[in-house]
Amino acid sequence: MPEKLSFYIQRSSAFHSLNPLTKLGLVFAFIVIAYTSPFYWTATVIFGLGVLPLAFVGRVQREFLLAALRLLVPVTGFIFIMQSLFLPGGERELFHFWVFRVTVESVAQAYLTVSRIFVMISAFILFLLTTHPSALMTDLTRRGLPGTFAYVIISTLQIIPQMQSKAQTIIAAQRSRGMETGGSLANRVRALVPLVGPLVFGSLVEVEERAIAIEARGFTSRLKKTSLYEIADTRLDRGLRWFLLGLVVLSVAARVLAG
C-alpha cells in the first residue's frame, strides 16, 4: 500500500513556510487576474514571472515541470489546436487546408484561452506540491471552517488509495473465479458491474464503524479544539494577502473600465 497519499513534497523553502491560506489566496488571485485582466499577455506574464519562478523558490521545480508536462501540455495542446481550427470569424488568414481555415484571430484567441488554463492548473499544482492537506485544513478550521467539513476533505483524500486497493482485491477475487476482466472493451465494461456492488456497499457498511471510531475519539466534543501543529501566520502572510486582494480588485476594476 502506498505510504504517500497526497501530492505534497516535504522540502524546506520560503514558499513552503508561507501560511496555507496565503498560498491558496495566491492561487486564486493568479486565476482571477488571469481571467479578468484586460491585457492580452497577463496570463503569460503570471505564469512566466509568477508561477514558474515560485516553483523554483519552493524547490519543487522538477516535480512541477513533470506534472505540467504530463497533465497540462496534452490538455492545452489539444485545446489550442481545436480552437485554432474551429473558432469562427477572423480576417487575416494564416493558412488553410481541406475545410479548415486558420486565422491570426483564432490563433490569438486560442493562445489566450490556453495561457489562462495554464495559469489555473499550474498554480494549483504548485499549491498542492507545497502545501500539506492537513496543514491547510488545520489552518482553515482555526479560522472557523467547521471541523466536519475539514474531516470530509481530508478523509476523502486518504480514502481514494484505500478504495483503489480494495477494488484491486475484488477484481483479483473475481478473476480467480474465472471472470474475464481483460480483452475487448465490452468485456472490460461487463467486468465493472460485479466490482461496483461489493465496493460501494462494502464501503457503506464501513461508514458506521468509522463513525463510531471517530466518536470514540471525542470528535463531537463541544470543547474548543486545539491542534498538534502550530501553523505560522506571520505579518508577511497578512501583508501578502492584502496585497493580493488589492491586485485582484485592480484587475477587476481595469476589466470593468475597459468594458
Place this chain on the structure above:
Amino acid sequence: MSIVELRNVTYQYPFSERPALEGIDLRIDEGEFVAVIGPNGAGKSSLCYTVSGFIPHFFKGELQGSVVVGGVETRQSTLAECVRRAGLAFQNPFNQISGAKYTVFEEIAFGLENLGVPREEMRARVERMLERAGIADLAGRSPYALSGGQQQRVALASILVMEPQVLVLDEPTSQMDPIGTREVFGMIKELAGRGLTVLMVEHKVEWVAAFADRVVALDGGHVIAQGRPEEVLTDPLLAERNFGLSRYTLAARAALQAGLWPAGRRLPVTLEEAVEGFKAAAA
C-alpha cells in the same frame, strides 16, 4: 468502589424483534479486568456500546434501566463525555483509523485535539503513550501502512491517550494473526498491570484465562454465568450452549466422559493445567 454499574439494563435496537440485552446487572470495580464471552448474537457488542455510551447516544432504540459509569448516568451526558470516561476499541483496526491524519503521531493526537488539550501537554502525552504502547518506532509512519497488529496497537493507544477511566475492548484481536494477537495482548497485559479497569469481549479463552479477574458469560442478552475464569470457562453449561471453550477444556471433557480424567479434578483451561491433569491421570 464500582466504576461501572449496570442495573436491570434492557436494550432493543430499532427494527429488531427482540432485545439485544435483557435485564443485565453488572458491576465492575476500579482496577478490575472483566472478560465477556458468548456466542454470536449474545449481546457482547451491545454491552460494549452500552458501557461506552454509544447506546443510547449513537444507536437509537430503547434503553431501560440505569447505566452509571464513573459516577455519572450515561443518559445524562453527551457522547463525547461518555467516551472520555469509557474509551472503546473494536475489532477492525483499519476502520478505527481516523482517516484524517498522515502519521501515527498525529493519529494518536487526534483525540486530544478534539478534547482541546493544549499543544505542549498533547505532545508530552502522545510521546508517553507511544513509549508505553511500544510503538515509538512507528511515530512517523502512515497509519495505513502498518500491519494489523500494529494498527490495532495504534488504535488502542489513540483511545488510551485520552485517559479514560475504563477501557472497553470489543474483540480486539479477532482479525489478528497469531503474531498480531500476541502484540495486542502484550500491550493489554502491560496496561492491566498498571491498574487500568478493562471490560473486554474476547473469544480466545486461553488468553482470557491468563488475564481476567472475572469472566462474564452472555447468551441471548442475559448473563448466564460469572465468576473466576477457571470456574466459568470450564462450566459444563457453556459447552452445551456452543461457547467456544478452549481445546484443552474440550479434550479433558472428552477424557472425562471416557473415564480418563481424574475424578473430582477441575477441567483445565490452559495447556499447563491440561498437562498436569493428564499426568495425574496417567499416574
